[in-house]
Amino acid sequence: MSTTFIHGGTVVSTTGAQPLDVLISDETIVAVIAPGSTVLGADLAASADHTIDATGRYVIPGGIDAHTHMEMPFGGTFASDTFETGTRAAAWGGTTTIIDFAVQNPGMRLQDTVAAWHEKAAGNCAVDYGFHQIIGGVDTDSLKAMSELVAEGITSFKLFMAYPGVFYSTDGQILQAMQFAAELGALMMMHAENGIAIDVLVEQALARGDTDPIFHGTSRAWQMEEEATHRAIMLAHLTKAPLYVVHVSAKQALEQIATARGNGQNVFAETCPQYLYLSLEEQLGAPGFEGAKWVCSTPLRPRAEGHQDELWRYIRTGDVTTVATDHCPFCMKDQKDMGVGNFAKIPNGIGSVEHRIDLMFQGVKDGKISLERWVDICCTTPARMFGMYPRKGIISPGADADIVIYDPNGHTSIGVEKTHHMNMDYSAYEGFEIDGHVDTVISRGRVIVDDGAYHGSRTHGSFVKRGLSQNLI
Ligand code: DUC
Ligand code: ZN
Ligand code: ZN
Helix, strand or coil: CCEEEEECCEEEECCEEEECEEEEECCEEEEEECCCCCECCECHHHHCCEEEECCCCEEEECEEEEEECCCCEECCEECCCCHHHHHHHHHHCCEEEEEEEEEECCCCCHHHHHHHHHHHHCCCCCCEEEEEEEECCCCHHHHHHHHHHHHCCCCEEEEECCCCCCCECCHHHHHHHHHHHHHHCCEEEEECCCHHHHHHHHHHHHHHCCCCCHHHHHHCCHHHHHHHHHHHHHHHHHHCCCEEECCCCCHHHHHHHHHHHHCCCCEEEEECHHHHHCCHHHHHCCCCCHHHHHCCCCCCCCHHHCHHHHHHHHHHHCCEEEECCCECCCCCCCCHHHHCCCHHHCCCCECCCCCHHHHHHHHHHCCCCCHHHHHHHHHHHHHHHCCCCCCCCCCCCCCECCEEEEECCCCEEEECCCECCCCCCCCCCCCCEECCEEEEEEECCEEEEECCEECCCCCCCCECCCCCCCCCC
């Protein structure tokens, strides 16, 4: 048994920030105590095997990124981070758990896709990991398999209203899957964009000769996102399935979600840092083919329409439940450049698993969200939303010792040549300066990043068997 005592820091939870010391025994937090206090006469600081001085810094639960795609086959290629490179980058950025998507293409058995994802991830992860299941072919077999997966700790299922011919589900299929999810208490995750109409807009844009990356954004208009979000909410209402809408970028879609929540429906929104910081005009509209770096779906939205500010506001109101990255990285060379002259062939995705904690902390510094909300959306609510609480997402006795020591007076320069551990040949946030720094990262009691050095291992991360969502109203 090995013990570590973290002292002098300020523990931040969803309800406040307090000077507290933390004792870890092996992989678990065993005590959280007022500084200088003894427990039954024992001086925990003196008896610990290791001590970490966190003076002047925040002590927060390890980040949980509930939306990643390592090695995902997509758009004629594979996401460029493997579980090994992607989870190492996650560790560098203070994320100690990811939830990745096992992908079922039509014709495959769900159980086989899960087995394939286990095979890819096992022994290759620096941090802990769980899986959601993408159902690309809703049929009797895959619906039946949902209950098996729930029993195995895969309790959330993603469907697509976009990508006809690839992952697309009809409204009838969505309805059926939601009926099964409601029965099981499982969470339905939705990519909410009207893919049928979008495909027409894409064809029309290409026929006009509008082939640059910015037309990816204009042909995935906000109306397509709002309409699909509303439709998903209605189907969820009818079936009583809990619904989690992934990567929301349009303020109008969020209005739909906020209204449903106001009516008491179990509907939740996830957004991502790219939709808070980046825009259609500035990034997707960059000269030449540069904008391909920021081709993702849903797309970045025009700043002139005020989406970014509204998204921040909805984080404050609580109608955005979590911030995940949708980490789906592709290199410019040999991947994004497949779409030179045709934006529809650019693989959709942005990588940022390394930067979420920093980018969201910048929101605290900029007065957009509170310190407590930062911990809530990045750490605690993802744990509750996806059935991992209180093992994850909290600094409390009995929880896994997943802890980040964060310096609010530190500094992080984002850039390929500076702080970049993802397997991408560019950074979507090149040149961003963050007023904070991830100093130390502890995953199940083991220090994996400290003071600019990596001490993790490829085999440390283990599969998290999740329960049902604990966030339902
Ligand atoms: N949706 C995702 O969630 N990730 C990558 C691409 C997409 O469309
Ligand atoms: Zn999606
Ligand atoms: Zn995704």
